Amino acid sequence: MPPLEFVGIAGGQIELRRIPGPRPDAPVIVFLHEALGSVSHWRDFPAQLCARTASAGVVYSRFGHGQSSPLATGIPRPMDFCLVEARQVLPALLSSLGIVRPYLVSHSDGASIALLAAADIPLAGITAMAPHLHIEDRTVHGIQQAARHRDFFVGALAKHHRQPDRVFDAWHQTSLSPAFRYWNLEPEMSKIGCPTLLIQGIRDEYGSLAHVARTQAAINRAHPEVPVRRLDMASVAHVPWREARDAVITAIGEHLQTILPGKTHPQRRDAERPPTA
Secondary structure, eight states, rough: OOOOEEEETTTTTEEEEEEOOOOTTTTEEEEEEEEOOOTTGTTHHHHHHHHTOOEEEEOOOOTTTSSSOSSSSSSOOOHHHHHIIIIIIIIHHHHTTTTTTTTEEEEEEHHHHHHHHTTTSSEEEEESSOSSOOOOOOHHHHHHHHHHHHHHHHHTTTEEEEEEEHHHHHHHHHSSSSGGGBBBBBBGGGGOOOOOOEEEETTSSSSHHHHHHHHHHHHHHOTTSSSSEEETTTOSSOOHHHHHEEEEEEEHHHHHHHHSSOOOOOOOGGGOOOOOO
């Protein structure tokens, strides 16, 4: 695996790993992890996807995750934490690395962040696996079940994070806080103007098909020229990239092929502005 690096942005240090790729016309793939994730949590999935698509990649840990700097906010986290990540931290990281119009591959909370980013900054496209637009009863039940085994989760997370207890508590307490029952990203989905692949496990214990269905419908209504593909996976729960790796890599590879030079699609006019630091 390529060595870990640390990049200073927004007053802190971000842990990341760069994966070289031989195809210069392919967009850089940037990986956005789940609520309990990090660079190491992805295992070798990013390297395999980059190898299969001949693309370069960047895998990074958000603040508070992996070996990145601790969270600057308390727990529970503020309701706009996904928005801040999508429209402040991620653009600052891309600018620092000199990455223009990347392709985002994302999961769970990372997928929610990717969708918000796609509504605001120029991207080649995105894959969003198991995104959350709002908190469902299923979400609450799944997190409550996990909270009963907090010690087990914290122990398992210790090999991926410098502060595994805070990672778990940030996920658990934030998602179950009363304010988050009113959290809703759906109004932002109509602003997405880049090619989008939505992947959802039907057996997902934290979210239903409503999230990908409503995202697809919102983009189709607002931007019928923008290609939106959807893959509902019958035998898959919350982690498609781990549970059905080959199928997911194939689907992302096929989607990437449609956005390579010579196969581009119209995008919103205001999507041409560069990322801001």
